[in-house]
Amino acid sequence: MQPIRLTFLGTSASVPTKERGLPAVHISYNGYSILFDCGEGTQRQLTLAGISPTSIDAIFITHLHGDHVFGLPGIINTMLLNNRRKPLYIFLPPTALRRVRWLVHAIPLFPLFPIAWIPVREGTIFEGREFHIEAVRLDHTTETFGYIFREKDRRKLLKDKLEKVGVNDWRIYRRLKAGETVTWNGIELSPEEYTTLVKGRSIGYFVDTAPTYIPPVDYLIHDSAFGEGEREKAEEVKHSTARQAAEVAKKIGAKKLFLYHISPRYRDPTPLLEEAKEVFPYVEVAEDLMTVEL
Amino acid sequence: MQPIRLTFLGTSASVPTKERGLPAVHISYNGYSILFDCGEGTQRQLTLAGISPTSIDAIFITHLHGDHVFGLPGIINTMLLNNRRKPLYIFLPPTALRRVRWLVHAIPLFPLFPIAWIPVREGTIFEGREFHIEAVRLDHTTETFGYIFREKDRRKLLKDKLEKVGVNDWRIYRRLKAGETVTWNGIELSPEEYTTLVKGRSIGYFVDTAPTYIPPVDYLIHDSAFGEGEREKAEEVKHSTARQAAEVAKKIGAKKLFLYHISPRYRDPTPLLEEAKEVFPYVEVAEDLMTVEL
Numbered sequence: 001m002q003p004i005r006l007t008f009l010g011t012s013a014s015v016p017t018k019e020r021g022l023p024a025v026h027i028s029y030n031g032y033s034i035l036f037d038c039g040e041g042t043q044r045q046l047t048l049a050g051i052s053p054t055s056i057d058a059i060f061i062t063h064l065h066g067d068h069v070f071g072l073p074g075i076i077n078t079m080l081l082n083n084r085r086k087p088l089y090i091f092l093p094p095t096a097l098r099r100v101r102w103l104v105h106a107i108p109l110f111p112l113f114p115i116a117w118i119p120v121r122e123g124t125i126f127e128g129r130e131f132h133i134e135a136v137r138l139d140h141t142t143e144t145f146g147y148i149f150r151e152k153d154r155r156k157l158l159k160d161k162l163e164k165v166g167v168n169d170w171r172i173y174r175r176l177k178a179g180e181t182v183t184w185n186g187i188e189l190s191p192e193e194y195t196t197l198v199k200g201r202s203i204g205y206f207v208d209t210a211p212t213y214i215p216p217v218d219y220l221i222h223d224s225a226f227g228e229g230e231r232e233k234a235e236e237v238k239h240s241t242a243r244q245a246a247e248v249a250k251k252i253g254a255k256k257l258f259l260y261h262i263s264p265r266y267r268d269p270t271p272l273l274e275e276a277k278e279v280f281p282y283v284e285v286a287e288d289l290m291t292v293e294l
Numbered sequence: 295m296q297p298i299r300l301t302f303l304g305t306s307a308s309v310p311t312k313e314r315g316l317p318a319v320h321i322s323y324n325g326y327s328i329l330f331d332c333g334e335g336t337q338r339q340l341t342l343a344g345i346s347p348t349s350i351d352a353i354f355i356t357h358l359h360g361d362h363v364f365g366l367p368g369i370i371n372t373m374l375l376n377n378r379r380k381p382l383y384i385f386l387p388p389t390a391l392r393r394v395r396w397l398v399h400a401i402p403l404f405p406l407f408p409i410a411w412i413p414v415r416e417g418t419i420f421e422g423r424e425f426h427i428e429a430v431r432l433d434h435t436t437e438t439f440g441y442i443f444r445e446k447d448r449r450k451l452l453k454d455k456l457e458k459v460g461v462n463d464w465r466i467y468r469r470l471k472a473g474e475t476v477t478w479n480g481i482e483l484s485p486e487e488y489t490t491l492v493k494g495r496s497i498g499y500f501v502d503t504a505p506t507y508i509p510p511v512d513y514l515i516h517d518s519a520f521g522e523g524e525r526e527k528a529e530e531v532k533h534s535t536a537r538q539a540a541e542v543a544k545k546i547g548a549k550k551l552f553l554y555h556i557s558p559r560y561r562d563p564t565p566l567l568e569e570a571k572e573v574f575p576y577v578e579v580a581e582d583l584m585t586v587e588l
Contacts, residue, residue: 015372016338022368040368041335044310066371066401070364073397074316074334077360078309103367103400106393107360 002030002130004151004201004294006219008286009045013208013225013239013261014067020288021045022067023261025205025221027149030130035059036147036205042071043078049289054082058089058126060133062207063144064096072104080109087114091126091135093143094119120145130154131200138209140238146209148217151200155179158194165189201294207261210235211244216252219294220245221286224259227272242272246279257283296324296424298445298495298588300513302580303339307502307519307533307555308361314582315339316361317555319499319515321443324424329353330441330499336365337372343583348376352383352420354427356501357438358390366398374403381408385420385429387437388413414439424448425494432503434532440503442511445494449473452488459483495588501555504529505538510546513588514539515580518553521566536566540573552580 005028010021022039026046033055035042043053053075062068072090079088092100097119104115118125122145126133134148155177162168165187172189175182182189204217208225225239234241240248242259249257257280262269269285276283299322304315316333320340327349329336337347347369356362366384373382386394391413398409412419416439420427428442449471456462459481466483469476476483498511502519519533528535534542536553543551551574556563563579570577 014375016341018342021338040365041338044315044335047310048312064401066367066403069401070368070371071334073360074364077364081308099400099402102396106397106400107358107363108393109360 001198004029004149004203006203006292006294007049007051008258008260008288008290009042009049010039011260011262011286011288012067013263015264016041017264017267019267020262020264022071023207024071025260026051027203029149029151032128032131033057034133034149037062037068037207038071038075039067040070040074043075045288046075049291052082054079054084056088057086058091058133060120060135060145060147060205061090061092061096061100062138062146062205063093063140063142064099065142065208068208069096069100069103072100073107076104076109076112076115077107080112084113087116089116089118089126091118091120091133091147093145094121095143134215136204136206136214138206138214139212140208140210144208146204146206146214148202148204148215150202150217153200154198155191155195156198158196161194162189203294206248208239210238211240211248214248214252216254218255219258219292220249220252220254220256221258221260222248223261224272224276225261225263227266228275230263230265242276243279246276246283249283250280254280255282258286259283260286262286295492298323298443298497300497300586300588301343301345302552302554302582302584303336303343304333305554305556305580305582306361307557309558310335311558311561313561314556314558316365317501318365319554320345321497323443323445326422326425327351328427328443331356331362331501332365332369333361334364334368337369339582340369343585346376348373348378350382351380352385352427354414354429354439354441354499355384355386355390355394356432356440356499357387357434357436358393359436359502362502363390363394363397366394367401370398370403370406370409371401374406378407381410383410383412383420385412385414385427385441387439388415389437428509430498430500430508432500432508433506434502434504438502440498440500440508442496442498442509444496444511447494448492449485449489450492452490455488456483497588500542502533504532505534505542508542508546510548512549513552513586514543514546514548514550515552515554516542517555518566518570519555519557521560522569524557524559536570537573540570540577543577544574548574549576551577553577554580556580 012020306314
């Protein structure tokens with residue numbers, strides 16, 4: 001099974017602190033290199049995490065607030081200086097497109113590799129061979145999308161069983177893996193009998209948002225800007241409390257919740273963690289440069 | 295004597311490394327808070343150095359290359375979130391003005407405090423009570439200015455001498471300090487006799503540039519992007535080698551040279567330091583978050 005490596009690059013909200021940079025999360029999977037958001041300083045955080053900024057294939061921007069996008073001109077400038085040739089795909093809310101392009105092109109970039117600017121709608125927006133990315137509309141003060149990295153389900157061959165009936169042909173393997181029923185030497189080989197279904201893993205990135213409907217995911221990265229003491233403030237500015245994030249995680253049956261997008265007022269995030277744990281036990285506070293292998 | 299605190303925030307060139315952020319230097323003096331350049335990540339480096347990003351009074355931009363300006367939108371966003379009211383003065387080359395404004399205003403900033411955009415010409419461009427800032431045209435691939443922080447010379451009263459003749463009046467003190475000759479009880483008090491001249495300290499920030507004419511300064515922060523092995527490259531892209539920076543320091547009789555704007559190719563800057571030391575002994579490699587009290 002290919003590992004999915006999830007790296008938190010910046011975990012603060014609005015303003016960076018000594019401990020936390022601005023929002024960005026990296027996913028590395030089977031040669032793909034993907035960013036969710038690109039706050040100021042993202043290229044340096046990537047370097048500190050040992051990930052080449054130039055490797056990024058696609059960037060998924062949640063919304064048009066500075067702390068989520070001000071890292072774009074710098075990382076693109078670095079890609080250019082590193083002689084990047086491959087295109088960069090930037091997905092973003094339709095209402096953010098024009099201004100984020102201004103931001104990136106304010107200072108002339110030359111010679112520029114191709115940049116594809118892709119306005120996002122709800123549903124599957126990026127289809128890879130082994131995974132896809134879904135966009136989900138969130139509830140914030142401006143048009144905002146959350147993103148899901150969803151590995152496709154796959155069929156694993158039951159090699160022992162297949163050897164018993166004498167099958168040893170990769171073409172038959174391939175068809176079984178694709179879910180086809182194959183007739184071979186008069187025997188009917190069904191995928192249900194000769195393979196097992198391995199469920200794909202999924203990661204959801206949901207910032208900035210008040211609690212809202214989101215589809216089930218295994219690993220949930222959720223806005224936890226505030227503690228319960230600031231619940232009114234959270235409602236007013238359309239963010240979530242850590243406890244509310246935990247309620248979402250419980251409702252969708254997540255395997256793990258990462259408290260993310262922590263307001264600078266919580267230098268010690270322990271109270272947030274405790275409030276979340278009352279609702280949902282499998283929870284951790286995301287920290288800068290924390291890497292999780294799934 | 296008021297201390298001048300000089301803090302190197304980012305000391306890399308073009309691209310940040312694990313050890314070095316993008317160009318920015320901070321000067322703190324008698325309540326003034328000043329930045330030279332504002333590369334991506336400057337607001338976080340300020341926070342790490344214990345300096346409030348919101349405190350900055352004026353930013354002096356050398357030229358329109360991304361690594362020197364991409365920190366502006368983020369620091370201004372943070373000032374806004376911190377309810378800044380006082381105006382921010384941004385000095386920059388005339389040819390950079392339009393595009394840097396685009397960069398800052400690409401994403402709506404609201405409610406914004408006043409920003410004064412001031413195109414720079416050679417000479418004194420900012421006059422404080424105890425210091426001024428001079429701009430010097432440099433030799434780079436685009437219109438570039440270097441900046442000098444120059445403390446004014448001041449007269450220090452020779453209190454013992456004044457007491458001997460019986461003067462103890464702050465109005466006379468003030469006039470002597472201002473360089474006036476004062477007649478008191480029939481005695482002529484000349485500033486030459488009753489004060490000493492204390493020369494003001496000066497700091498020069500000269501990046502990005504090939505070696506060029508610059509006026510004398512005490513503390514010289516000079517482009518040292520390359521070593522002698524890359525001298526041709528340095529000439530081609532209009533930067534300086536560490537040795538060339540040392541030659542400038544020697545020529546102008548600087549007290550101290552800081553090698554600055556170090557290319558990411560020199561993870562270990564020792565060779566640059568050694569090449570510079572052959573020419574000029576009072577030299578140090580600037581490091582991120584290094585603070586010097588003058």
